[in-house]
Amino acid sequence: MSFLTPLFLLGLAALAIPVLVHLTQRERKSVVAFPSLMFLKKIPYESVQKRRIRDWLLLALRLAALALIVSAFARPFLRGSDVAAAVGGARDIVVLLDRSYSMGYGDSWSRAQRAAAESIASATPADRISLVLFADHAEVALRSTPDRSRAVAEINAASPGPGSTKYGPALKLAGSLLAESMLPRKEVIVVSDFQRSGWQPDDTLRLPGGTAITTAVVEGASGPSLALTPATLLRTRDAGQPERVTITAGVLNRTAAAATGIPVQLEMNGRIVQTIAVNVEGSGSAAVTFAPVSIAATTTRATVRLGTDTPTGAAVQTGIAPVASSIDALARDNVFNFVITPSAPVPVTVVTQGNRGDANLYLMRALEIGQAPRFETSLQSIEALAGDAANRARLLILNDIAVPDETAAKLVTFVEGGGGLLIATGPRASWPAAREAWLPAVMAAPVDRTRGAAAKLSGMDYGHAVFEPFRAPRSGDFSTARFYSYRELRAAKDATVLARFDTGEPALVEKTIGLGRVVMFASTIDLSWNDLALKPVFLPFVHQLGRHLSGFREQPAFLTIGEVLDITAAEIAAGATSTAAVRSDSTRTVLAPSGKRRDLTVNSASSASSVALELLEQGFYEIRVAGRAPGPVIVAAANVNLAESNLDRMDPKELVAGVTGSGATGSTGVQDVLPDEAQELAQRVWWYLLFAGILLLIAETVLAQRLSRATR
């Protein structure tokens, strides 16, 4: 017997009240009018105040009633096991077995398997057993079977994966499994090492009513625990030299004991390039910087590895961690994979007309300065554009160009296939009237602002990707640029005006057409109609426009397991000229680190603008377009979540309380949490106490009335 709210027991101090009432208040309750207290006051005070308790039975009733009511408010409850035994019936048991990579620490996994098997040892043939293996994701390995031996076999067949612990999805899956159950008793058994990093309290996470949770804490062997932190890549390019990269890795010591002479080796495409020994203080970290290496023309698979336990064969190529390590008991976090790709430039074609090539001087210079991405600019005459030249570019810039109808048709195809088009309108700019509806805006007559105040840019859409970097104060002032002339643009209904002149007329209009984008600028990108090219914002503005229109997205050198790889963006970054080219064949073959091969088919009719792949294994993924292989080969490195290597444990009560909404009780190893009905039954004592208290109060009232009548 214990109490949920023992503080209410302080209310027992109120027991003094009836005693005081019997001693004092009883006399005060009736007032007798008396002519004079002259004689009564002469009687010594002590004799007046001297009181004694007369109605012992009444007092006892009152004390007992009060004590019962106070006890009821303190919410007494019975300890679990007795009540649990009282709740009978067949059980639906869901075993949640943690298979995150931290379970591979020492002999944790075998212990976990034993704990899981033991947890269902008491299952009767009437009980149903489900097995859910979980890490980042939860999957049902076995669904509602009465066959206990089968469940044990599934448990024994499972192995820890590269994922990190997340209890939320597993508990949700268990909840949905139990919600379908028709059995009277529901039970969830969580077998895990209960890492703190795996638990995020979630108010919406609740198991069905009446579900009991049993937690089995698996404690692995103690010993050193080292982990590699994500490597940083510093690229340098000297004139006339190939691009070089300096790799810096970090080593994290999770234990208090210092680790000395730990070899850290860098492998590139399966070959050990460098090995450096490092000392790491207890609960500290150390950085390892390898000598710069030249970047090859193709993608390089690089691995930083703790220790010298180099796996052989395909494991080297795929970056899979060895099963065991001489460094510590947890091998998965001793390997860090990443890819080094040569930075591919974004091909940009600036279209010229006649002999006005110098008109694009500022634009060309600005584009050439770009580093991330690097723009590979080329000049092309409008006439040449009518051929196949457009397909080699990802971005076309038309600065004050009169576009003939044939070229316009080419441009339409280019944009709809995923290319970007920037049209700057000047005095000569024109567009075939028949295709005007395709443009974001219709070009009207030039507006002359050479007299009076020149026009300024205002009303930028800072939420848009082009202007987003200029959102913060002092991040670029467009209002300093003077526009002496501009073309009046009548924006189409489905177009977005990104910037306006101070007169309210559109200055920059964007429209998404097919898979590409078209942006129209109301003035020229030179000094003929404005001085924007002389302003500091010109360079970042042009770069942002180039990035946005070319659809460039910087690709990370590595990803974490559970993250999603945007294959389309990776292909663009790898140098695909236009997304249309990549999409022409919509089937890709994915080669997982484990060697599994599968085809990734994209429905071309789908409106999705990119193809994605979720990374589930540690190592290198290889994605290539199946068939004619016109696109680049994409290599992506997947690493385990570093947070999982932190073996700090949480109190399982916290998890139980988070799911059940109440505290849990039980031993440290295995805890029993009663289902709601049983808990309610265990706590129902208060109800009886309150009822008894009320009965006593009624009896007290009757008795008091009788006594009162008798004394009258």
Add this chain to the structure above:
Amino acid sequence: MAVHSPIPGARFVDPAVLARIGNLEMVARTVVDGLINGTHRSPFFGASVDFAAHRGYVAGDDIRRVDWRVYARTDKYYIKEFEADSNANFSVLLDVSKSMSFGEKISKLDYGKTLAACLTYLANQQRDRVGLVTFDEHIVDHVPPSAKHMNVVLHTLDRARAEKPGHLVAPLKRLVEHFGRRGIIVVISDFYAEPEEIFDAVGLLRFRGNDVVLFHVLDPQEVDFSFVEPSSFEDLESGDQIPIVPAALADQYRSLVAAHIEALTTRASQQQIDYMLLNTSQPLDYALFRFLSMRDRMARTR
């Protein structure tokens, strides 16, 4: 209506019944006439033409009152004095303090009012001038003695209410100057004051030659203190409250009250003041009878 009488042949009326009559004159007549008829004699004050004594003539005496027969025999002037040579002033001083409102069946005030009405009626029947003073801590109503004031007295009595706290000494001291002519003064009160204070005030009246009669009216509960339930006792006048366990102090209380009555009796005797304790549970006419009997005995011994 009649209650058992300790006096053979007399029938007394329950004061509670009298209190219900309401008309004081009728009550007084009922009580007094019944009393006189029952006893067949009027023991009060004697006849007004009864000879009392002779005294020597002094300058200023009315020569009409010289007893010429004695002069003829003795050749000296003597004045013939009678027991009551004129109608006396009969005043009732009724305590109407809040404490007088106490009473279970009949309040002390109602008892006192009835008593006052009876006495006034009796006196008026003997052609005495009747007056009334009601007082609490101040003088509330003052009806000067007059042969024609019977109705005024009864009316004033009827109006009297016990509403304010009382103080015996101050009003009595103030009244002394109003009683320039000697007379009979009846004080009806519960005398909740120290005997010394009471007799300091009453003594002033007595010393002015008045014939003072004290009626000490008490409720049976004031005398017996028959309360059982422990309660808070509230002083009717001051509002003070004391938690009391009656069983624990009833004896002490009764002895204190007895001592108080004893002290009053003793002091009254010493100052030749008539004192009579009246219990409101006793029939009024019985009380009157006892009192008149006592007066009669005292008159004979005087």
